[in-house]
Amino acid sequence: MTPQRNADEFAVFVSFNVEKLTETLNARADRFCTFLLILLGSAVFGSMADTFWLGFAVASTAAVQFVWRFGEAAGAAGSQKQRYALLLGCMSSLSDSDLAAELERIQEHDSRPLSAIEAIAFNKACLMRGQSDQMKPLPTPARMLAPFIGGHPCGSSLRRGSASSF
Template sequence: MESHEPEFNLTYSILLEQMHSVLFGRLDRFCTFAQLFLGTAVATDVANPIVSGLFVAFLAAIQITYQPSAKSAEAKLQLARYLEIRKRAPSLTPEQVQDEINSIASSDTEAVGALTHPAWLATAMQTGRPIDDAEWRRMTRLQAVASWFAGNHPKKAS
């Protein structure tokens, strides 16, 4: 195993968990704010109460079904585990670092597909790995928006 691979894997896992935590936290806060706003619109009879009520019910269903606040908290816990490995990494061999990563990887947040490529790009930038233009072109608009909303939109250096 190349000695830089565990560092890359650890950095990738840290960035991806961080992005998940931010994304799910922001999604939860957006749903809560929108519910309060739309609920007020219904109460003050500013908007069509049926349409506003349907949106409130839809947002509540999203929060109950997908539980973004719980997923955000789980991602924060997993992030803390990875940061603990990073803190101990200088005193470990690359194989030991990879073993520790593998031992906690089963607790990773279920990856949002739109975040995986942006997290890889951000990791490559942080670890100094060269990124060819084809990798930058692979990032879709959805991935760009998702990574921006998740707080870590990688930008190509000019």
Template sequence: MSTDRNDLEFRVYVSFCVEKVTETLNARAERFCTFLLILLGSAVFAEMSNTFVLGVAVAAIAAVQFVCRFGEAAGAAKAQKHRYSGLLGSMSRLGDDELQSRIDRIEELDTRSPSFIDVIAYNKACYMCEKEDGMRPLPTFAWLMAFLVGGHPCGHRVRKESRSSAH
């Protein structure tokens, strides 16, 4: 297999992982906001002296949820993830030109994702393709987010060789 072909296939894996991590992040943010709204909304019924603060918190969370549209973003990323999944399944049967053409068509619908997701997705793709040597170290924030969105074991800061030599 040529280097160009390997690069194309790896690009599909990275794009798949970007969409998967984006979907997970947005779905979890949506559920967390909904949980907080229900929790804080029900706290109004408790005997609390400062319901004004609760009201402000509920309004702020509802505004964030409305503006960011986590649910819609998760749905769009899920649909795009399925497109890439289909391409992953048929990649071996496609010629280089057809693969490039399909990638170009699918990429037009890519979702916008925070920049920290790129390195998490890259490491996840390296892990999926058994290229752990190519994994990049994650900045602290990206490492924390990888932990929250299921990016482990791709979020490890310590390489396998370092762990095994420590024991």
């Protein structure tokens, strides 16, 4: 396998995981905002003494959900994840140039992930390819985010000192 082929295949695995983790994060954020809106909205019917703060919380949650559009971002990442999954399935039958062209075509529609998601996706790709010795320790934000988006245990058992060769 040529070094370029190896790099392209690894890029497919990383991109697949980036989209999968982005979809999971955004879908969970959307469901959490919806839950808060329903919970806070139903609290209006209770005997709450200070409705100003309750209204502020409802308006803030709705604004966050509207501005960041978690549901739309999750849908776009899910579609992109499916494209990468199809490429993963037929990758072995593609020539080097076809793989590079297909990867470039699909990457045009990639999501803009958090840097923490990229670090987790890199480690997940290493695990998927059986290259766990290439995993890097996760930065603190990624370690905190990983259990919530399906990135655990990517990097939890790595020691800080083991990344000196990267």
